[in-house]
Amino acid sequence: xxxxxxxxxxxxxxxxxxxxxxxxxxxxxxxxxxxxxxxxxxxxxxxxxxxxxxxxxxxxxxxxxxxxxxxxxxxxxxxxxxxxxxxxxxxxxxxxxxxxxxxxxxxxxxx
Amino acid sequence: xxxxxxxxxxxxxxxxxxxxxxxxxxxxxxxxxxxxxxxxxxxxxxxxxxxxxxxxxxxxxxxxxxxxxxxxxxxxxxxxxxxxxxxxxxxxxxxxxxxxxxxxxxxxxxx
Numbered sequence: 001x002x003x004x005x006x007x008x009x010x011x012x013x014x015x016x017x018x019x020x021x022x023x024x025x026x027x028x029x030x031x032x033x034x035x036x037x038x039x040x041x042x043x044x045x046x047x048x049x050x051x052x053x054x055x056x057x058x059x060x061x062x063x064x065x066x067x068x069x070x071x072x073x074x075x076x077x078x079x080x081x082x083x084x085x086x087x088x089x090x091x092x093x094x095x096x097x098x099x100x101x102x103x104x105x106x107x108x109x110x111x
Numbered sequence: 112x113x114x115x116x117x118x119x120x121x122x123x124x125x126x127x128x129x130x131x132x133x134x135x136x137x138x139x140x141x142x143x144x145x146x147x148x149x150x151x152x153x154x155x156x157x158x159x160x161x162x163x164x165x166x167x168x169x170x171x172x173x174x175x176x177x178x179x180x181x182x183x184x185x186x187x188x189x190x191x192x193x194x195x196x197x198x199x200x201x202x203x204x205x206x207x208x209x210x211x212x213x214x215x216x217x218x219x220x221x222x
Contacts, residue, residue: 034210043201043213044154088154096208097142097161098169103153 002027004091006102015111019076023089023102026070032092033065034099035074037085044088048074079109113138115214117202123220130189132217134202140212142205143185145169145177147198148216154201160185161207192221 003026013019021035032051036044048063050056050072056063062075072091076083086104093100118133134143144159146169156169158177166177174196178186185204189196197220203211 032208043216046210046212049210090211092208098144098156098159099211101154103151 002091002093002100004089004100004102006087006089006105008103009106010108011105012108012110013079015079015081015109017079017109019079019083019107019109021074021076021087021089021105021107023072023074024070025072025089025091025100027091027094027100028067028070029094030091031094032096033063033072034090034092035061035063035072036088036090038088038104039085047087076107079107081109081111083107084109113204113212115202115204115212117200117214117217119217120215121218121220123222124189124192125222126193128189128192128221130192130219130221132187132189132200132202132219134185134187134204134214135183136185136204136212137183138204138206138212139182140204140209141182141207142209142211143179144203144205144211145175145185145187146201146203147171148201149198157187192219194221197221 038044050063064073089102090099145157160179202214205211
């Protein structure tokens with residue numbers, strides 16, 4: 001059974017701090033990795049996708065991928081209360097069709 | 112912008128009723144997906160379709176069927192609704208190997 005593991009949290013950080021969200025996956029053949037944000041009662045929205053080892057930055061968000069360690073992370077710099085949400089890590093299967101989702105990490109940013 | 116729409120935001124049905132959930136996307140995506148999301152269990156794939164009239168079972172297909180007669184439309188059918196099918200249902204679409212974009216979700220309650 002292919003799995004994606006995340007700490008459920010809650011992860012609590014003060015406003016302006018760096019939030020670090022982590023994810024591990026079991027399928028060594030996976031090539032595509034995604035971070036989605038989901039506000040309570042809403043559907044997931046894409047934040048970042050990453051396909052190569054290393055870092056990918058987009059504004060305050062940085063995704064990091066280490067395929068050898070089967071590890072993906074998301075860093076949120078200068079965290080804002082509006083970042084409070086559940087963050088879902090998703091890994092594509094080897095065919096690149098279906099996504100396997102982690103159960104999500106709940107982030108709470110206090111002002 | 113990608114737009115994925117779902118026929119209802121909230122739906123209340125009785126046990127044993129036949130239930131249709133519809134999803135429409137406007138981006139000419141080949142792939143379409145149906146998930147359910149439950150607290151503590153995360154997002155679980157019910158069915159997906161990679162082409163018109165084609166379908167593949169996901170992780171939890173029991174009690175569900177799907178129909179894709181046109182490329183832009185993907186329907187989820189609960190043949191005889193049961194209380195354990197009370198859940199949030201999310202539709203998504205993507206190009207082959209691409210990012211999945213989600214609709215707003217349908218919160219289904221089966222009494």
